[in-house]
Amino acid sequence: MGIEPGRIQFSWISSAESTKFVQVVNEVTKTIKALGPNKNFVKRPVAETVSKVA
Amino acid sequence: MSDWEPKIISFLCSWCSYGAADLAGVSRMEYPPNIRVIRIPCTGRMSPKFALAALREGVDGVWVSG
Amino acid sequence: MLEYIDKIKEISTRLLTEKKVDIIIGFRKGTLPMSNEPCFAKNAEDIKSFVWDSNCGINLANYLPNRKEKIGIIAKGCDSRNIVTHIIENKIKRDQLVIIGVPCKGMIDRKKISDMFEKEITEVTEKQGKITVKGNGVEKTIEKSKVLQENCAICIHRNPVIYDELAAEKVEEQKNVDRYEDVRKVEAMTPEDKWKYFDNLLENCIRCYACRNACPLCYCPTCFVDEAKPQWVGKSQDPTDTRTFHFLRAFHCAGRCTDCGACVRACPMGINVRAFTKKLEKDCFELFNWEAGLSMDERPPLDTFKPTDPDEFIK
Numbered sequence: 001m002g003i004e005p006g007r008i009q010f011s012w013i014s015s016a017e018s019t020k021f022v023q024v025v026n027e028v029t030k031t032i033k034a035l036g037p038n039k040n041f042v043k044r045p046v047a048e049t050v051s052k053v054a
Numbered sequence: 055m056s057d058w059e060p061k062i063i064s065f066l067c068s069w070c071s072y073g074a075a076d077l078a079g080v081s082r083m084e085y086p087p088n089i090r091v092i093r094i095p096c097t098g099r100m101s102p103k104f105a106l107a108a109l110r111e112g113v114d115g116v117w118v119s120g
Numbered sequence: 121m122l123e124y125i126d127k128i129k130e131i132s133t134r135l136l137t138e139k140k141v142d143i144i145i146g147f148r149k150g151t152l153p154m155s156n157e158p159c160f161a162k163n164a165e166d167i168k169s170f171v172w173d174s175n176c177g178i179n180l181a182n183y184l185p186n187r188k189e190k191i192g193i194i195a196k197g198c199d200s201r202n203i204v205t206h207i208i209e210n211k212i213k214r215d216q217l218v219i220i221g222v223p224c225k226g227m228i229d230r231k232k233i234s235d236m237f238e239k240e241i242t243e244v245t246e247k248q249g250k251i252t253v254k255g256n257g258v259e260k261t262i263e264k265s266k267v268l269q270e271n272c273a274i275c276i277h278r279n280p281v282i283y284d285e286l287a288a289e290k291v292e293e294q295k296n297v298d299r300y301e302d303v304r305k306v307e308a309m310t311p312e313d314k315w316k317y318f319d320n321l322l323e324n325c326i327r328c329y330a331c332r333n334a335c336p337l338c339y340c341p342t343c344f345v346d347e348a349k350p351q352w353v354g355k356s357q358d359p360t361d362t363r364t365f366h367f368l369r370a371f372h373c374a375g376r377c378t379d380c381g382a383c384v385r386a387c388p389m390g391i392n393v394r395a396f397t398k399k400l401e402k403d404c405f406e407l408f409n410w411e412a413g414l415s416m417d418e419r420p421p422l423d424t425f426k427p428t429d430p431d432e433f434i435k
Contacts, residue, residue, distance in 0.1 A: 002315025008105055008116045011435035015073025022078050022085045024119070024435060025064075029086040032060045032115035040315050043110040043360040102371050103344065103352045106364050120434075 002040050006031045060114035064089045065104060067097045071119035089117065096120075122246065124222055125172040127287045128194060131220050132167045135192045141218050144192035145180050146170045153244040154230035158183060172287075174246055177227035177269060179382040182336040185211035193217060194287075196224040198271075198380035200280035201413025202336040205376050208416065211339060221283025223291040226264070226272035227381075231390050233267050236260075271381035271394060274299045281414055300402045306395065318363065324389040325362045327355075331393045334386035337373045344368060370396035375404045375420045378412050 009031070011024050066072040072093050078085065090113075094100060097120035105116045132144045148159035148169040156175045160183075161167045172194075180193055181202035191212075195203060200221060206212045233253060234241060243254040252261045265273075274297045279290045309317060329345070332338045345353045345365055353368070354361040370377075379401055383393040404410045407430050408421035421429075 002311050002318055003109070004311045007109075007114075009118070009435070010433055011071070011117070011119045013071045013074045013119055015070055015077065018074050018077035018081055018083060021071060021074035022083045024117075025085040025089055027435075028062060028064075028115065028117045029060065029088050032062055032088075035114070037058060037060070038109060038112065038114040040311075041106070041109040041360055041363070042112045043354070043358060102368060106368065107350075107352060110360055110364065 004035050006035055007038065060088050061112075062089045062115040062117055063092065063108045063113045064117040064119065065092050065094050065097075065100055067120045068093050068095050070097075122173055124287045125170065128172055128220060128222065129167055129170055131285045131287065132161065132170065132192060132194075133164050135218055135220075136161070136164055136167065140190070141192040142189040144194070144220075145183055146194045147172065147176045147178070147180075150175075153241055154228065154233065172222065174226070174228045174251070174264060175230070175244075177272075177381060177385045178334065179336050179380045181206060182334065182382070184217075184336075185339040187212060187216070190216055191218070192220060194220045194222055195280050195283065196222050197275065197277045197279055197281070198224075198378045200282055201277060201378040202380060204281055204413040204416055205337070205378070205420075208420065209376075214416075218285070219280065219283045221280030221286045223279045223286070223288055224272075224275075225278065225291055226268045226275065228264060228267045229269040229385075233262070236262070269381045269385065270392075271379045271384070273297075275379075277378075277411075277414070282416070300398070302395070303399050303402050306399070318395075319359065321391060321395055322359065322362050322366060325357070325366070325391055326389060327357055327362060327365065328388065330386040330388060331383035331391075332369060334382040335369075335373070336380070336382065337376050338369070340372075344372075366393065366396050370400055373397050374400040375408070375410060375422045376412050377401050 009028055013020050013024065066075060075091060097118065100118055108116050128146065132146065135141045136144060144161040144167065146159050146161060147156040149171050150157040154175045156171060158178060158180060159166065159169060161170065179199055179202055180195065181199045184191065184203065184206050200219065203217065203219060207214050228251060237253065237255050237258065239255045239258060241253055241255045245252045246264065249264045250261050251264050251267060252259065276294055276297060278293055306314060306317060332343060353364045377397045377400065379394065379398060381394065387393055404421060410421045412420065
């Protein structure tokens with residue numbers, strides 16, 4: 001729908017797998033850093049939209 | 055834009071990943087500070103509404119973990 | 121298709137006079153051409169106004185949830201699949217229903233026809249696969265196959281899935297139809313192009329919720345768009361809100377949608393709402409080999425778990 005794949009991620013980690021947790025956090029952060037800031041789907045405050053139109 | 059840091063919202067299952075996060079903390083492991091944790095009772099509580107609501111509020115990524 | 125009506129009337133009258141049902145849901149002529157409306161017949165007199173032609177695209181299963189009386193309902197292929205879905209979801213009991221199955225040869229898209237004419241259309245008649253449209257001083261005959269609703273053109277379940285009585289011989293199902301050509305086109309786009317495509321698609325949406333109201337699946341007592349605490353979706357026509365509405369509605373219909381086309385038919389702005397629901401229908405078919413409303417014994421993919429469920433997206 002226009003949201004980049006990777007913007008939303010899923011994983012499965014057991015409560016004993018703290019190393020996997022750290023690893024996944026790193027991965028997720030890396031992919032999203034690579035994607036850059038999210039521009040789509042953000043609801044902009046009305047003031048901002050109005051100033052853009054004007 | 056060089057100093058831009060992503061904001062990532064993470065929905066963690068209370069029993070699985072939240073436990074793992076807790077253990078990581080207790081074990082003094084280091085991980086990126088970009089994630090904001092929301093603890094949900096179970097990944098079954100997750101709803102597409104949550105992911106969309108987060109994106110609408112302007113986060114850069116959503117991570118669901120069971 | 122027109123000749124079905126005598127049989128439909130005959131069955132309906134019999135059911136009502138024998139007191140097998142309290143009410144029969146069918147179609148009667150609408151006030152405008154090409155817009156038949158639902159009709160709730162309570163006695164033999166009401167049944168006289170029943171009609172059946174290529175303008176019966178409304179999904180009558182929409183009027184079933186939570187009804188208490190015994191109901192006779194006229195069901196096309198898609199209606200019958202939605203009735204199955206309702207029974208699975210406990211919105212109505214099977215023994216409350218007498219289903220009058222009608223094999224369907226497709227319904228016509230009134231927007232396609234009215235787009236062909238500049239003037240107002242006053243009369244539309246059909247005969248043997250041809251549609252004759254009359255307007256102010258114009259008259260034109262069109263092949264019915266050219267003005268079918270898009271979902272009817274690719275339909276592979278024209279015959280009712282469950283029925284107690286059948287109004288006519290079953291029709292031959294269409295074979296070798298490419299059901300997902302348009303979905304594949306969207307899937308092939310880059311995220312940016314997709315974003316533009318959907319922006320374009322929803323540009324005209326006025327958030328009237330006609331698609332939701334016409335949809336037999338949308339029976340939630342409180343729809344998420346009407347929830348105020350927390351408010352998931354803004355009430356305005358903000359593009360983000362409009363998109364959230366359509367996107368979430370499509371997800372609520374995942375694994376339940378029968379592609380009946382009621383949403384598109386109801387849309388006053390001519391938005392192809394099916395662009396959302398169809399992608400999920402395709403996914404359910406490809407990932408779970410599931411088509412909604414075909415069997416009463418199987419649970420839908422979203423409320424069962426099988427070890428064979430695809431889970432590549434999970435790390």
